[in-house]
Amino acid sequence: MSTAVVVGSGPNGLTAAALLARKGVEVTVIEAAEVIGGGSRTAELTLPGVLHDSCAAIHPMGVASPAFEQLGLEQHGLQWLWPEVDMAHPLDEMPAAWMVRSVERTAEGLGEDGTAWSRSFDSISKSFPGLREEILGPIVHFPKQPLRLARFGLPSLKSASRYAARFRTERARALFGGAAAHSFSPLTDPMSAAIGVALVTAGHAFGLPVARGGSQSVVDALESVLLQAGGRIETGRRVSDLSEVEDFDIVLLDLAPAGVLGLAGSRMPPRVRSAYSAYRYGPGSFKLDLAVEGGVPWTDEACRKAGTVHVGGSFEELAAAELSINRGVMPERPFVLVAQQYLADPSRSKGNVHPVWAYAHVPAGYPGDASGAILDQIERFAPGLRERIVGTFTRSTLEFPEYNENYVDGDIAVGANSARQLVFRPRVTLDPYSTGIPGVFICSQATPPGGGVHGMCGWHAADRAIRHLAA
Numbered sequence: 001m002s003t004a005v006v007v008g009s010g011p012n013g014l015t016a017a018a019l020l021a022r023k024g025v026e027v028t029v030i031e032a033a034e035v036i037g038g039g040s041r042t043a044e045l046t047l048p049g050v051l052h053d054s055c056a057a058i059h060p061m062g063v064a065s066p067a068f069e070q071l072g073l074e075q076h077g078l079q080w081l082w083p084e085v086d087m088a089h090p091l092d093e094m095p096a097a098w099m100v101r102s103v104e105r106t107a108e109g110l111g112e113d114g115t116a117w118s119r120s121f122d123s124i125s126k127s128f129p130g131l132r133e134e135i136l137g138p139i140v141h142f143p144k145q146p147l148r149l150a151r152f153g154l155p156s157l158k159s160a161s162r163y164a165a166r167f168r169t170e171r172a173r174a175l176f177g178g179a180a181a182h183s184f185s186p187l188t189d190p191m192s193a194a195i196g197v198a199l200v201t202a203g204h205a206f207g208l209p210v211a212r213g214g215s216q217s218v219v220d221a222l223e224s225v226l227l228q229a230g231g232r233i234e235t236g237r238r239v240s241d242l243s244e245v246e247d248f249d250i251v252l253l254d255l256a257p258a259g260v261l262g263l264a265g266s267r268m269p270p271r272v273r274s275a276y277s278a279y280r281y282g283p284g285s286f287k288l289d290l291a292v293e294g295g296v297p298w299t300d301e302a303c304r305k306a307g308t309v310h311v312g313g314s315f316e317e318l319a320a321a322e323l324s325i326n327r328g329v330m331p332e333r334p335f336v337l338v339a340q341q342y343l344a345d346p347s348r349s350k351g352n353v354h355p356v357w358a359y360a361h362v363p364a365g366y367p368g369d370a371s372g373a374i375l376d377q378i379e380r381f382a383p384g385l386r387e388r389i390v391g392t393f394t395r396s397t398l399e400f401p402e403y404n405e406n407y408v409d410g411d412i413a414v415g416a417n418s419a420r421q422l423v424f425r426p427r428v429t430l431d432p433y434s435t436g437i438p439g440v441f442i443c444s445q446a447t448p449p450g451g452g453v454h455g456m457c458g459w460h461a462a463d464r465a466i467r468h469l470a471a
């Protein structure tokens with residue numbers, strides 16, 4: 001029987017482990033933290049009984065994931081739950097823009113820009129389910145459905161600001177801008193539209209659900225598949241050198257390129273080592289979790305019903321904030337992402353005290369406390385929030401790497417989403433999961449298709465590892 005070790009138990013590591021175990025490989029997962037899950041964990045961060053997602057909150061890519069579907073996570077306890085409004089974007093002195101799964105209803109809500117929104121997303125969101133395997137994988141590949149894929153891919157080559165120019169109203173531009181800003185890139189950069197197009201398209205195709213009981217239940221389901229297939233997991237053990245795991249036939253590393261270098265740099269071919277050393281990390285994040293009595297008092301009704309609220313004002317304001325963090329300057333009004341998972345999943349709340357999840361985009365390694373800036377931004381659209389807060393928890397860019405060392409300088413996306421790294425990550429190669437060391441593969445979100453709880457990096461890396469075993 002072949003043996004495999006997976007270092008790191010994030011969603012990608014566990015997906016790779018579960019797939020390998022199902023193929024009859026004897027799999028061991030080794031995790032540095034005491035708890036499995038990496039960026040998909042849930043904890044009582046503020047008050048007993050109030051469940052906060054430590055990192056990932058909203059799962060359009062999880063519900064769309066071919067890997068999770070193949071593993072049958074719903075038979076292992078995972079349940080997706082959808083809020084009434086998928087995404088809302090409050091604006092000064094006008095109604096919030098909002099998105100629901102139906103393109104038609106969203107278009108109606110966008111008034112003058114409804115036709116432009118439908119033209120942009122109706123057809124591609126209908127073809128998204130059939131294209132997901134191709135989209136959620138290396139961009140450079142031989143396409144199975146070239147024309148349909150091109151309809152999705154070509155608009156993604158644009159900058160977010162060029163893409164947004166098709167909309168005439170501030171509401172539609174901001175709604176798209178909030179999705180595009182998930183890339184952490186300057187919104188004028190080439191391909192900075194890509195993540196926004198993918199997020200809105202997946203949102204229209206599958207909605208923006210949360211996982212019942214918290215994002216931890218995604219990794220708990222993966223663990224259950226793995227254990228059922230005979231795999232084992234060791235927690236509380238950090239692997240610091242490849243020699244600790246060299247008895248295994250294959251090694252998969254759910255690590256940032258920096259972590260791979262730390263573990264195996266001296267054994268990597270020089271060209272791969274220098275490519276990993278040149279890998280660019282992106283801006284940082286500052287996380288603020290709140291326990292809020294009665295929930296956030298948003299002025300706008302759509303925000304009160306939305307699972308995801310993008311707080312940052314107009315497209316131009318978002319673009320200025322994102323440019324600023326990329327230049328290393330903390331903006332006065334940062335882009336803030338808010339999630340209200342409890343609206344779809346009341347089991348997260350304790351009575352009338354609800355968990356509210358928020359984080360701001362900040363410069364890489366920003367040492368300051370961004371809580372005040374985050375609260376100011378939310379209060380701009382929800383006056384009175386501060387009086388309702390009964391518990392808080394923060395995690396700064398300096399604390400993120402203590403939680404998970406993949407987050408270099410607080411970069412939760414584990415790599416800048418520059419055009420180059422969107423196409424080729426972690427290095428320019430047609431074999432992105434290979435580290436250049438025979439039998440050693442990288443499977444983290446630093447590989448295609450990049451960030452998100454979807455397990456697809458692990459899926460492709462496991463496939464690559466199985467081909468290595470068969471060779």
Ligand SMILES: Cc1cc2nc3c(=O)[nH]c(=O)nc-3n(C[C@H](O)[C@H](O)[C@H](O)COP(=O)(O)OP(=O)(O)OC[C@H]3O[C@@H](n4cnc5c(N)ncnc54)[C@H](O)[C@@H]3O)c2cc1C
Nearest residue numbers: 008010011012032038039055056057058239412445452453
């Ligand atoms: C604040 C925040 C919000 C997010 N929001 C969303 C969201 O709403 N939706 C979404 O889909 N995604 C979101 N994400 C992104 C998502 O969490 C990641 O894309 C995903 O977790 C990546 O999975 P992974 O398996 O690549 O690695 P990770 O989840 O980073 O897991 C890597 C694991 O490896 C372990 N490890 C590292 N080094 C070692 C070592 N040397 N030895 C042993 N173990 C080691 C770490 O402890 C960690 O458990 C968010 C992330 C953060 C931080």
